[in-house]
Amino acid sequence: MNIRLQGKLFLAFALATASVILAVAWFTFLNFDRGFREYLNNAAVERTEPIRNALVEHYRVQGSWQDLKDNPRMMRRIIFQTLSLERQKHFQEKAGRIDAERLNKNQEKHRRKIFERHFREARFLRIYDERGDLLMSSSKWPVTDGAKNDEIRVPLKLDGQTIGSFAIRKAKLQRNRPDYEFRRKQLQKIWGVVVFALLVSALLAWLLARHLISPIRALAEGSKALGEGDYSRRVDVRGNDELASLSRDFNQLALTLEKNEQSRQQWIADISHELRTPLAVLRGEIEAVLDGVRKFNADNVQSLHAEVLALSRLVDDLYQLALSDAGALDYRFARENARELLEMSTDAFELRFKKAGLRLRADGLDSLDSYIRADRKRFAQLMHNLLENSLRYTDAGGEALLSAEVLEKELRVTLQDSSPSVSPEDMPKIFERLYRVDQSRSREHGGSGLGLSLCQNIVEAHGGRIEASSSALGGLQITLYLPVYEH
Structure with missing residues (x-):
């Protein structure tokens, strides 16, 4: 026997009140x-x-x-x-x-x-x-x-x-006697009141069941709509009870799914756009060679090779980010010396900064004596992306400053660079995928717009957090907060 929830609530309330x-x-x-x-x-x-x-x-x-x-x-x-x-x-x-x-x-x-x-x-x-x-x-x-x-x-x-x-x-009641008739009439009145109370309680039980099932029915219809892909569906929130809390959670879930769907669509559009540009350049140059407009020589092959490398970097970044989102990146955490990890990163980029006409400075690393729980390979990838970002987008003659200090139980690592900076409107968006600041952080510098998103995932996997702000040197400041190793 298939009884709907409203019927079950009605029967429960009616039986409970009837029993009482x-x-x-x-x-x-x-x-x-x-x-x-x-x-x-x-x-x-x-x-x-x-x-x-x-x-x-x-x-x-x-x-x-x-x-x-x-x-x-x-x-x-x-x-x-x-x-x-x-x-x-x-x-x-x-x-x-x-x-x-x-x-x-x-x-x-x-x-x-x-x-x-x-x-x-x-x-x-x-x-x-x-x-x-x-x-x-x-x-x-x-x-x-x-x-x-x-x-x-x-x-x-x-x-x-x-x-x-x-x-x-002892008194014994006999039919047709006044005392017996009095008792019978009183009992008739009592049972009459009982029948009336049962009818009223049944009516109230039905109204209460209907009132309680109304938000549940709305949630069921909303869930069905979400299952069909209508993420714009919302339900009314009434009161402050558990059902109202559930309705608010449902609306929050619908909003999150709607944003995720919009992000997915934007993600697909952005990836398509990013892949289309190098492919269009490759196609144009190859067609020019085939049509005899350009000669097939070492310079033209070098140009084609540069476009292939750019496309390869983009695909690699997409792959790494996808692995990070799925939790499939391989992490092998160990107790690592924070000073050694940071010095290895600065040493690897010092010559490249000099060739680009930039200065890379380190502050506070000599006195740093702290350990962190980190994956040496992923931490090196994190610092590589941050330093590569500063190298690509800092104006010639500028500088970058890497500093570190321990605050209570956290290691704070700060990387600052000189101009150009990022506008306050764009600052909250720089960790979004494929996001670029049009004026100074453009595709011309060879970036894919995925490096900072990957950095954010790596930091969170280490139990830390990453923040972006304006630098005192006139450019961008990236701050990492990582828990200090205590054992």
């Missing part, structure tokens, strides 16, 4: 029934008070129950006379007079009728002496096993001393 309502209703029913029976029992005990008083008075006069044991009919006579007198008093008090003399033996039959009609409790009486022995039991209420569980005993006391006990049967 029915439990409360059952408790109310039991409590009412117990209380109503206690009320009937207490009322019956109260109505037999004249009989108990008459029995106590008889004991006061006689001094024992012996005469009643010898003559059980005398006990019945006392009970009947007492009940008849109480009933007659009830009617005659309304007329303002009491005539006790009417009570005689000739009226015993009439007294029984009054007794049976108005004092039905007297049909189920038991009287015990001070030792608990039975003195009398009504003929309609014979003594059987477990009889004591069906009776209510009231002690008979004379001057604070118990002289016996008086028992009546």
Whole structure:
């Protein structure tokens, strides 16, 4: 049986509330029934008070129950006379007079009728002496096993001393009697309220399930749209609960996917553009040779070779960046001396800087005595790209300064060069792939626009971070932060 989520929520809420309502209703029913029976029992005990008083008075006069044991009919006579007198008093008090003399033996039959009609409790009486022995039991209420569980005993006391006990049967409801009808009507009202509460709770459960499922349904539809490639889909965020948090996360995911799709499309377009330029140059020069416009000599072959090298560098950079993005670059980390790694890089570029009319300086390396966890090959690749960047784009007569120092638990390596610099608008974008500053950092210098992106990936793989800012020398400043080796 396939039940949708809204149906499951509705059933869960409805069953939970129905269980509570029915439990409360059952408790109310039991409590009412117990209380109503206690009320009937207490009322019956109260109505037999004249009989108990008459029995106590008889004991006061006689001094024992012996005469009643010898003559059980005398006990019945006392009970009947007492009940008849109480009933007659009830009617005659309304007329303002009491005539006790009417009570005689000739009226015993009439007294029984009054007794049976108005004092039905007297049909189920038991009287015990001070030792608990039975003195009398009504003929309609014979003594059987477990009889004591069906009776209510009231002690008979004379001057604070118990002289016996008086028992009546516990109340039993009978059809067509006022107490039974009262109980039945009250229970009907209780169950009517229960049914109404169940209907209201079912309605509220349905509304609540519908309210809760609304954002979930929106998220499901949005997820389906994302799966179909519609990354512009967003869902409404309502409230501050977990579903609202999930909706915000969904919107953030959709925004990220949308940006990634745009970046992917731009990436493909940029790669196509970058490959098209050297290929177009190669094609043009080869066609010129084939058409006889240019001669096939060493100079023209050298030009073709330069274009092939540029294209090869671009493909190599793309391959390295792809490996880095996929986490497939091979890293073999070890405890390395930071000063030795930096000095190896500066030594490798010192002659090239001189040939280009630039000066490469190092500051603070002699006093640097720190170790880092690094891959020697990848770290050399990182510094090679940074120094190559400065070598290509720094104006003739300029300089580059490499410095390093330890700040708390980080090694800060700073590479600065002289003009030209990068505008504040372009500074946040220089780590983007295939990004070039048009004016000074152009394709004419032989760069592919991928070096700094690869540097960023290598630094992050070493657990560090890389930042770009304007240099005090007038050019660009690249700062590396790498964790110091502590073990």
